[in-house]
Each structure stands twice: as C-alpha cells, then as structure tokens.
Amino acid sequence: MICLGIEGTAHSIGIGIIDDQQGTCTIRSNLIKIYRPEKGGIHPREAANHHALHLADILKASLQQAKVRSSEIDLIAFSRGPGLGPCLRTAATAARALSLSLEKPLIGVNHCVAHLEIGRGTIPECTDPVLLYTSGANTQVIAFAEGRYRVFGETLDIGIGNCLDKFGRSQDMEFPCGPKIEQLARQGTQYFDLPYSIKGMDVAFSGLLTAAEHYARQKRRIEDICYSIQETAFAALTEVTERAMAHTEKHEVLLGGGVASNARLQGMVETMATERGARFFVPAKNLCVDNGAMIAWLGVLMHKSGVRMSIKESIIDQRFRTDMVEVTWRD
Ligand code: ATP
Ligand code: FE2
Numbered sequence: 309m310i311c312l313g314i315e316g317t318a319h320s321i322g323i324g325i326i327d328d329q330q331g332t333c334t335i336r337s338n339l340i341k342i343y344r345p346e347k348g349g350i351h352p353r354e355a356a357n358h359h360a361l362h363l364a365d366i367l368k369a370s371l372q373q374a375k376v377r378s379s380e381i382d383l384i385a386f387s388r389g390p391g392l393g394p395c396l397r398t399a400a401t402a403a404r405a406l407s408l409s410l411e412k413p414l415i416g417v418n419h420c421v422a423h424l425e426i427g428r429g430t431i432p433e434c435t436d437p438v439l440l441y442t443s444g445a446n447t448q449v450i451a452f453a454e455g456r457y458r459v460f461g462e463t464l465d466i467g468i469g470n471c472l473d474k475f476g477r478s479q480d481m482e483f484p485c486g487p488k489i490e491q492l493a494r495q496g497t498q499y500f501d502l503p504y505s506i507k508g509m510d511v512a513f514s515g516l517l518t519a520a521e522h523y524a525r526q527k528r529r530i531e532d533i534c535y536s537i538q539e540t541a542f543a544a545l546t547e548v549t550e551r552a553m554a555h556t557e558k559h560e561v562l563l564g565g566g567v568a569s570n571a572r573l574q575g576m577v578e579t580m581a582t583e584r585g586a587r588f589f590v591p592a593k594n595l596c597v598d599n600g601a602m603i604a605w606l607g608v609l610m611h612k613s614g615v616r617m618s619i620k621e622s623i624i625d626q627r628f629r630t631d632m633v634e635v636t637w638r639d
Pocket of ligand 1: 391442444468469470472473479486490566567570590596597598
C-alpha cells in the first residue's frame with residue numbers, strides 16, 4: 309500500500325510518500341519546506357500562507373522523487389492536530405482535495421503519535437518504547453499503556469525547542485537556534501546555576517529562560533550560558549523519562565522531535581538507558597523533525613486496522629491530545 313502524508317502543524321510543510329509491504333515501512337520520498345520568519349516568532353497566518361504557496365511544488369517533487377504516479381497512491385493522510393489552526397487547515401484542505409480528486413480514502417492523524425510510530429516503523433528492534441518527544445512547541449514523555457498512548461510527563465509552559473529558540477533569538481541567532489546553541493555549548497567550560505524545574509513528572513522552562521537571559525545581560529560568556537542551558541534542561545528531561553520508564557517497566561527509550569538531533573541530549577538519555585539495562589533509539593534526523601513520512605506511516609497503521617474517516621469527520625483539532633487517540637493497531 310502506498311500512502312501520501314501531508315504534515316502542516318506549525319512552521320514546516322512536508323509531504324512524504326511511503327510504501328507499506330506487509331508491515332515494513334519504506335520511505336520513497338520525504339520533502340520538507342520550513343517557514344522562517346524574518347523577525348520574531350511564527351505568525352500562524354503567515355506560516356499558513358507559506359504552506360499554501362509551496363504545497364503544489366512539494367507535492368510534484370515528492371511524487372517525482374518517489375517515482376510514484378498519483379494514480380498509484382492508495383491513501384492520503386494528513387496531520388489533524390495538535391498545532392496552529394491556519395497551518396492545520398491548509399494541510400487538511402490540500403489532503404481533502406487530493407482525496408476527492410484521486411478518489412482515495414482520507415485519514416487525519418495525531419502528530420505526536422506519528423512521531424512515536426515512525427520510530428517503531430523504521431527501527432525494527434524498537435517495539436514498545438517510552439518516547440521523549442522534544443520539539444519547538446511540544447515536550448512530552450509518551451508511552452503505550454492500556455490501549456492508548458499516555459502522556460506521563462510534559463512541559464507546563466513552553467517546549468524545550470521554543471526555550472532554545474527564544475534564548476537564541478534574544479542573542480540574535482538565526483532561527484531555528486537549537487543547532488547554534490549546541491555548537492556554542494561544546495565550548496562551554498563553566499556551569500552557571502539555572503532553575504531546575506520538575507513538578508511531579510512535568511517540567512517547566514520559562515524560569516530557566518529568564519535566568520539565562522539575565523546571565524547574557526551580565527555579559528557572561530555565551531558558550532558557558534549555552535552549556536548551562538543544555539546541561540540543566542536536558543538533565544530534567546532525562547530524569548522524567550527515566551521515571552516514566554521505571555513506572556511503566558519499559559526497557560526501550562526512543563527520541564523524537566527536532567531537539568532529538570542534539571548530541572548532548574542523545575548522550576544523556578543513552579547513558580541513562582544503558583545504566584538501566586534498557587535500549588536507546590533515535591530515528592534518522594529527517595524523521596525526528598516534523599515530516600510527511602511519519603504522517604503517512606501512521607495513516608497506514610490506522611487504515612489497516614480498520615479506521616475510516618469521511619470528509620465531514622476530517623475536521624482539524626488544534627488541541628488534539630495524544631491520549632485522545634484510540635490505538636486500534638496495537639494489542
Ligand atoms: P512541533 O510542531 O512538533 O512542536 P516543531 O514545529 O517545533 O515541532 P521540529 O522540527 O520538530 O518542529 O523541531 C524544531 C525545533 O528543534 C526548534 O526549536 C529547533 O531549535 C530545535 N532543534 C533543531 N536542531 C537542534 C539541535 N541540534 N539541538 C537543539 N535543538 C534543535
Ligand atoms: Fe513535531
């Protein structure tokens with residue numbers, strides 16, 4: 309079965325085409341175009357306009373790269389939420405139009421669950437992980453329990469990526485700022501105290517951001533500030549992930565989201581996993597960030613398990629929570 313997936317929850321518009329052969333996920337193409345605001349954060353309407361402008365070209369290029377004719381597509385999947393309304397609506401409208409014109413079924417999927425399933429789909433040894441999902445807007449620790457993907461811990465304020473981007477922007481770094489902060493942090497030698505906020509299983513980053521900006525105003529060495537941000541924030545994330553693993557008695561940990569490409573975060577989580585005798589997995593970088601292939605793969609899993617969605621039912625949901633999804637494709 310060939311499925312085309314459209315991702316459009318926030319700043320990225322992505323189209324991926326995947327081929328499912330008896331449960332094996334082969335990615336035929338996975339193209340992404342990122343909206344980069346000239347100044348400040350993402351303006352939802354402008355991001356949506358960007359997506360609308362580039363959708364047709366990405367669609368064409370994705371089909372070409374996959375060497376798939378539109379008539380060969382069996383299923384159209386799209387990101388139903390959570391995300392920014394105008395962006396979600398743009399991707400959903402494109403998916404509905406494709407579904408109607410190609411006369412192929414349509415399926416709307418949960419973006420956060422897609423991050424987890426693409427890890428399971430492309431890493432055969434990864435079967436029942438705790439997912440540490442760290443992106444711009446989202447920071448969640450997710451695992452399967454009693455028929456659903458449950459959120460065991462999450463940020464109480466901003467996502468970790470958003471924290472990094474906000475700090476970077478205050479220091480005139482180019483968006484997305486995570487990679488630059490990672491690079492600077494490698495040259496850090498001195499640790500500055502920053503708020504380490506864990507409440508139960510949840511984390512918070514706005515206090516850390518304020519304190520880091522304060523150090524910057526005091527003209528402390530930027531490399532040391534970046535180093536301190538990473539050490540503090542990633543330690544908190546690793547701690548809640550470990551607690552979720554202990555609680556659920558799971559022996560695998562999977563990373564997802566744009567921040568998962570950070571080598572220091574990977575290192576900390578891997579060390580924690582090794583010390584627990586658990587296994588550590590991180591998907592390829594282009595599958596960690598928001599992408600169409602993960603949407604397509606979850607679409608396939610849902611469709612094969614019998615889920616069907618009419619155009620009428622395909623309305624977007626900006627607050628589509630991970631645990632609202634009935635997981636029909638797992639025992
Ligand atoms: P979502 O809609 O799921 O919240 P998103 O729109 O933020 O996701 P992603 O592509 O998953 O998109 O993640 C982007 C984030 O990842 C940005 O905040 C960026 O700064 C961060 N990031 C990217 N590379 C790195 C890195 N090497 N280290 C730290 N952060 C990184
Ligand atoms: Fe994401």
